[in-house]
Amino acid sequence: MATEPRDGGDLRRTARALPTLFRIGFSSALAYRSEFIVWILATNMPLVMLLLWTAVAKDGPIGRFGEKEFTAYFLATLIVRQLTGSWVVWEMSMEVRQGTLAMRLLRPIHPFLSYAADNLAALPLRGLVALPIAVGALFCAGGEQLTKDPVLWAIVPVSILGAWLLTFAAMLAIGSLALFFESSLAVYDMWLGLFFIFSGYLMPLELLPKELHAVVNASPFPYVLSFPVQTMLGLSSRSEAFASLGIEWLYAAGFLALALVLWRQGLRRFAAYGG
């Protein structure tokens, strides 16, 4: 059974357990390092898109984007994606199917927290390999594209954290669906498909037809990727950035609440088959 922290004592116990959880997460990331490198390499889409759009921009800029702007845009995309990536939906679906979720439920800590610790603990290793290269390339190839506004720079880390939380919470919500039916991964595929188009992963969102802009901005997807990237490159104004920040965190909170509800409902049906 899931044990939610009920009083101060539980909360303190959870806080005490966190460093250990981080250490475990980091060790397991280290143990599966070859798998990690594969995951990192698999995030190559921004690079393919970079090649594609710069090839197109050779004959002249598209909207605000010339060769340099595209280069900076997709390198920033790569960085944000590496920092905010999560895979908890696969983990959950596998654990539910194989019944190993029971092990996680036995621990006196909310499973969402242990998933989060696993994910966050792996970030340093992910970052270690990919980030220096991407950040270096970004400064060399598109240094002058980066914003010089300190306020925007202050927003960047908060927006990246929010993007991670939003991705993670959405994955938790979709992963919790695995407790109800088998095809939760298909739902995630749907999310991923929409993400590709509407998050700015394949192209800067402003290049989409104007009629779509309102719909896209109301969806959660731009806040997962496009918003931190745009802020980093100074493509949006301060007021726009603040508004986006609010929407991003609202979405994150909303998905987290949804995930908690689905999880609690779904757990009643979980019978730990196998295990």
Next chain:
Amino acid sequence: MRRYLRLLGVQLRASALLAMQYRLDFLLDAVMGVFWTASALVPLLVLFSQRKNVAGWTWPEALLVVSWFTLLKGVLDGAIQPSLANVVEHIRKGTLDFILLKPVDAQFMVSTSRFEPWKATDVVGGLGLLAFALQRIKSSGGHLPGPGDAGTAALLLVGAVVILYSIWILVVALAFYVVKVDNLSYLFSSIYDAARWPSSVFRGVVAFVFTFLIPLTVMTTYPALALLGRLEPWKGAAAVLGAFAFAFVARRVWLTAIGKYTSAGG
């Protein structure tokens, strides 16, 4: 030979029966197929709304590449990926021994162990796109493929399937050494995604890699060029020959790898 054909029949029937159990998956796969194809078209649409011509390709011509990409993806996801993902699972659990014990060629056995017929929706989608692209080329007065061009394209399709299969066999052979390679398939799909763009977009080192090391160019751009009547015959011949050479190498590697295999004690 007859025995192997009969065995293939049995395996196909088993897969078909399994697929019939999950009929709802058909609907899901069909919807997802359409959805993914459509989502893949969005950047292309945006691109060609800005330009008439990208890296030497017009909109319907680029669509030919996408249609070939979708078609091949259907083959990959329906006939190649499922069985070989199975093998990786077998290796990890140690149950591969049961297959190795059977008095037939192990590579044949594992390569035919699972088909997912519902994934054929992508093949249908690819053919639909192909028809649409050809119709657009016709209405703009472009070159329509003659029987020779179509024959070359079909040969290249065979070559592409052989290459895809060989790459997969190499990945599986790797699983004998490092065991945890289920996400290598993910890596491969993510690289294969680049094949939906005409290869002239890529330059320098990347162009070299995509032509010779991971021959995406050969798989989708060459057939499209053949249909447009723009592929030099020697390139087509080299591509097909290369594909079979690749398959030969993959077979050698598989045999070496399986020779080194020391069961996980299933």
